[in-house]
Amino acid sequence: xxxxxxxxxxxxxxxxxxxxxxxxxxxxxxxxxxxxxxxxxxxxxxxxxxxxxxxxxxxxxxxxxxxxxxxxxxxxxxxxxxxxxxxxxxxxxxxxxxxxxxxxxxxxxxxxxxxxxxxxxxxxxxxxxxxxxxxxxxxxxxxxxxxxxxxxxxxxxxxxxxxxxxxxxxxxxxxxxxxxxxxxxxxxxxxxxxxxxxxxxxxxxxxxxxxxxxxxxxxxxxxxxxxxxxxxxxxxxxxxxxxxxxxxxxxxxxxxxxxxxxxxxxxxxxxxxxxxxxxxxxxxxxxxxxxxxxxxxxxxxxxxxxxxxxxxxx
Amino acid sequence: xxxxxxxxxxxxxxxxxxxxxxxxxxxxxxxxxxxxxxxxxxxxxxxxxxxxxxxxxxxxxxxxxxxxxxxxxxxx
Numbered sequence: 469x470x471x472x473x474x475x476x477x478x479x480x481x482x483x484x485x486x487x488x489x490x491x492x493x494x495x496x497x498x499x500x501x502x503x504x505x506x507x508x509x510x511x512x513x514x515x516x517x518x519x520x521x522x523x524x525x526x527x528x529x530x531x532x533x534x535x536x537x538x539x540x541x542x543x544x545x546x547x548x549x550x551x552x553x554x555x556x557x558x559x560x561x562x563x564x565x566x567x568x569x570x571x572x573x574x575x576x577x578x579x580x581x582x583x584x585x586x587x588x589x590x591x592x593x594x595x596x597x598x599x600x601x602x603x604x605x606x607x608x609x610x611x612x613x614x615x616x617x618x619x620x621x622x623x624x625x626x627x628x629x630x631x632x633x634x635x636x637x638x639x640x641x642x643x644x645x646x647x648x649x650x651x652x653x654x655x656x657x658x659x660x661x662x663x664x665x666x667x668x669x670x671x672x673x674x675x676x677x678x679x680x681x682x683x684x685x686x687x688x689x690x691x692x693x694x695x696x697x698x699x700x701x702x703x704x705x706x707x708x709x710x711x712x713x714x715x716x717x718x719x720x721x722x723x724x725x726x727x728x729x730x731x732x733x734x735x736x737x738x739x740x741x742x743x744x745x746x747x748x749x750x751x752x753x754x755x756x757x758x759x760x761x762x763x764x765x766x767x768x769x770x771x772x773x774x775x776x777x778x779x780x781x782x
Numbered sequence: 783x784x785x786x787x788x789x790x791x792x793x794x795x796x797x798x799x800x801x802x803x804x805x806x807x808x809x810x811x812x813x814x815x816x817x818x819x820x821x822x823x824x825x826x827x828x829x830x831x832x833x834x835x836x837x838x839x840x841x842x843x844x845x846x847x848x849x850x851x852x853x854x855x856x857x858x
Contacts, residue, residue, distance in 0.1 A: 549825065556835075684819055695822075697805075737843075748833060750829050
């Protein structure tokens, strides 16, 4: 059996299990609009955590982050600045949104602006900006998905059909199960991502350099400027770091999907507790850095840094 | 719902000071700690210390809420 067939079998298996979980999430819940969009505002800490982790840790976590580590080096650390600070900020802004949502039965970001300011033009503007800003985001995610399937099937499946099929499956289980489906599929994704990050992040540097410490020593020796900012870039220095980290962490929950996740929580305290523990999920990110840095020395000259993770693992 | 207390806001500012504004102080490769460059080590350390700060903030907010519930008595 050749590796392409094995890879395809694994991909199909994961997709099948994932979709099944997505559809089953509806089980034993009477579906109405409030159940579909905000899970009847009944999610506890665990489900909120899974939902947010599912929305935040995406293909970018694997491909983009390892790609940045490979091509830019030190500046990739901004991701470790952004994530915990976004959660710190969420500790203060999400609980009031949740409470207001509960009081007036709100379901979308635009609803909040309508309730607070009562101006229909502002509400329409907020809704429009939300939709427009999600388009490039969806495009990034679908491209990432296409790349993953194409590279890991050794070119057996091209990215366009992969994107079409995946989009169809996601649309179907979201249609059936709503936000509950999203949260439960995240269980599968989190387990796989955690396993992959731990396994690959430790194994890859170990195989090539005998450990993470020796790998860093080798990178620091071969490319002395790569590990601190601005790394292998011309201008991603400290002022870039501070402005980017502030901008992204403070605006993080303005994403319509992240914002609306606060409506699913049972209470403001659920969201505060969630904010306390969210940074721990980011511990997977350094493991992804290690893969990107190993690739830097082992596979120099990759045209597209975003492929570093997949080619390395393959 | 009351605005957050000054104490929890100050606790929330600690991670901002430690990982954002102070970047020029910790963004260096040496000394390496546990085989990690110092900047990598520092930010990974704060992935663990940020929850500690926010756990403190959570304690403050939760106890304030209990007080409010108590003051409200049976009206809710």
